[in-house]
Amino acid sequence: MLSKYDVTIGLEVHVELATKSKIFCGCSTAFGAKPNTHTCPVCIGMPGSLPVLNKKVLEYAMAVGLATNCDITRFSKFDRKNYFYPDNPQNYQISQLYMPICRNGFVEINTCAGNKKIGIHEIHMEEDAGKLIHDEITGNSYVDYNRSGVPLIEIVTEPDMSSEVEVVTFLEKLRLIIQYLEASDCKLNEGSMRVDVNLSVKKRGETELGTRTEMKNLNSFKAITRAIENEALRQIKLLEKGEKIQLETRRWDDVKGESYSMRSKEDARDYRYFPEPDIMPIVISNEWINDIKYKQPELRDEKMQRYIREYSIPKYDADIITSIKHMTVIFEKAVELGGNPKKVSNYLMGETMRLLKERNMEAEDISFSPVNLVKLIKLVDEGVINGTTAKEVFEKIFNEDIEPIEYVEKNNLKMQSDESWLQTVIEQVIAANNQSVCDYKNGKERALGFLIGQIMKETKGKANPAVVKKLLLENL
Amino acid sequence: MKKRISNETIEYIGILSKLELDETEKEQAVSDIEMMLDFFDKMSELDTEDVAPMSHPMANNNVFREDVVTNGDMREDMLKNAPMVLDGMFGVPKTFG
Numbered sequence: 001m002l003s004k005y006d007v008t009i010g011l012e013v014h015v016e017l018a019t020k021s022k023i024f025c026g027c028s029t030a031f032g033a034k035p036n037t038h039t040c041p042v043c044i045g046m047p048g049s050l051p052v053l054n055k056k057v058l059e060y061a062m063a064v065g066l067a068t069n070c071d072i073t074r075f076s077k078f079d080r081k082n083y084f085y086p087d088n089p090q091n092y093q094i095s096q097l098y099m100p101i102c103r104n105g106f107v108e109i110n111t112c113a114g115n116k117k118i119g120i121h122e123i124h125m126e127e128d129a130g131k132l133i134h135d136e137i138t139g140n141s142y143v144d145y146n147r148s149g150v151p152l153i154e155i156v157t158e159p160d161m162s163s164e165v166e167v168v169t170f171l172e173k174l175r176l177i178i179q180y181l182e183a184s185d186c187k188l189n190e191g192s193m194r195v196d197v198n199l200s201v202k203k204r205g206e207t208e209l210g211t212r213t214e215m216k217n218l219n220s221f222k223a224i225t226r227a228i229e230n231e232a233l234r235q236i237k238l239l240e241k242g243e244k245i246q247l248e249t250r251r252w253d254d255v256k257g258e259s260y261s262m263r264s265k266e267d268a269r270d271y272r273y274f275p276e277p278d279i280m281p282i283v284i285s286n287e288w289i290n291d292i293k294y295k296q297p298e299l300r301d302e303k304m305q306r307y308i309r310e311y312s313i314p315k316y317d318a319d320i321i322t323s324i325k326h327m328t329v330i331f332e333k334a335v336e337l338g339g340n341p342k343k344v345s346n347y348l349m350g351e352t353m354r355l356l357k358e359r360n361m362e363a364e365d366i367s368f369s370p371v372n373l374v375k376l377i378k379l380v381d382e383g384v385i386n387g388t389t390a391k392e393v394f395e396k397i398f399n400e401d402i403e404p405i406e407y408v409e410k411n412n413l414k415m416q417s418d419e420s421w422l423q424t425v426i427e428q429v430i431a432a433n434n435q436s437v438c439d440y441k442n443g444k445e446r447a448l449g450f451l452i453g454q455i456m457k458e459t460k461g462k463a464n465p466a467v468v469k470k471l472l473l474e475n476l
Numbered sequence: 477m478k479k480r481i482s483n484e485t486i487e488y489i490g491i492l493s494k495l496e497l498d499e500t501e502k503e504q505a506v507s508d509i510e511m512m513l514d515f516f517d518k519m520s521e522l523d524t525e526d527v528a529p530m531s532h533p534m535a536n537n538n539v540f541r542e543d544v545v546t547n548g549d550m551r552e553d554m555l556k557n558a559p560m561v562l563d564g565m566f567g568v569p570k571t572f573g
């Protein structure tokens with residue numbers, strides 16, 4: 001049944017920009033403040049207030065446009081999108097409809113099906129809305145306008161994707177580009193990146209696209225994947241039953257693993273867009289575009305090449321570290337503090353990745369100080385602690401950002417090389433493991449490893465493995 | 477004066493504007509809008525062959541502010557006009573997204 005149909009997907013991606021102040025006023029954009037403490041007459045929509053465009057918003061939008069191969073619109077302006085809703089205090093949202101800042105771009109993705117260009121239809125700038133909280137007890141709703149006027153860009157793709165794999169690959173690449181530009185942290189779970197999926201299906205071979213639905217409330221790549229699989233199947237089942245697809249907006253419920261209709265587009269709101277008279281038009285010169293290009297931060301490919309060249313780490317390492325922007329920040333800081341690049345890389349690719357996966361954490365949530373990682377590496381290099389202990393201490397650093405030198409001292413974790421003490425332990429282990437000693441003498445190399453393991457265990461992992469091996473061989 | 481605004485249109489404009497209009501008000505609104513449309517017709521008589529389309533009423537462009545936080549906590553003032561206040565938030569009738 002599935003193989004008889006083609007799936008067509010286009011995306012609308014909202015990204016909150018990393019400016020310090022809002023798009024049209026001098027209020028802070030900092031997350032998590034007390035309700036309405038970041039508001040002023042402009043962002044609560046008082047009559048007579050005058051919005052003025054934050055230049056940084058425009059520059060971030062241009063930077064994202066240039067990095068996604070868009071044409072920059074030389075004469076751009078804002079429009080009003082009219083609708084009544086309490087989270088929108090002016091009763092209109094200042095957005096761009098007729099002359100968006102960027103148009104006609106693309107992002108190239110690579111999947112097992114090969115390379116593919118995903119078209120960017122446009123990127124426009126707009127303001128975010130406030131937050132509505134519903135109170136069951138009083139039966140009222142309450143509004144916090146701290147988020148009202150936080151700058152957004154909306155990236156609208158062409159309907160060029162045909163599977164959830166392509167969608168996630170595209171989004172991961174887009175997110176990385178924006179993170180490298182430092183235009184946003186793009187956290188799906190905190191809403192600084194929001195993805196709406198437009199999806200339709202058609203019988204294979206048909207040229208005309210089917211009726212599409214728009215899916216909202218997708219807070220993770222996993223949710224996006226599940227929602228796409230679910231929605232494609234829902235539409236195909238309806239068509240198989242001879243039913244029609246409704247043009248509508250649906251909301252994904254990730255707990256239930258299903259979506260439900262929010263409102264039909266047929267009685268869609270009439271937004272009555274018209275030119276925004278308060279914001280002056282924007283004229284962009286060649287010099288300005290060149291300046292934005294010149295100031296563009298190092299993107300992933302450049303960084304990867306530089307890591308290989310400057311720090312002599314393998315391509316494999318450079319590839320993994322640069323796949324997460326936050327990882328590159330930690331890596332560069334640690335190297336700057338004197339950490340050996342390859343050793344820092346090993347901790348990031350190995351233990352750090354393992355712990356992230358184990359705890360279901362995002363790399364952005366890493367909170368340890370690079371200086372503590374550098375100190376740990378030094379403790380191993382100087383022979384103060386052995387590898388086993390280092391692994392244990394690193395987990396402490398990862399969890400609580402402890403200072404390793406003091407920690408090792410306090411918990412008595414220093415590597416033990418005292419031969420007379422080790423000799424006693426070795427004699428005990430030999431006495432208790434006659435069979436293994438015998439096996440070793442009969443040529444079973446593996447038995448030696450077992451005996452060393454037993455000795456390490458007896459010394460709570462603190463023994464110097466080189467000394468242990470030397471003494472053990474002398475004893476056998 | 478031509479009659480161009482139907483009853484349905486004025487009802488729809490009322491809904492979009494969140495206004496409840498009685499019959500007299502509807503009639504008044506229809507005649508006001510018809511007058512505006514007549515005025516547009518009058519303007520359409522002008523020869524604009526050589527006039528470039530205007531997309532904004534002001535001649536200025538590139539008016540920006542720098543990305544600097546200049547406002548502090550003005551919550552008390554901002555809430556002065558709120559119809560209802562709870563925990564520093566604006567209270568409104570029950571609304572669902």
Ligand SMILES: [Zn+2]
Nearest residue numbers: 025027040043
């Ligand atoms: Zn404000």
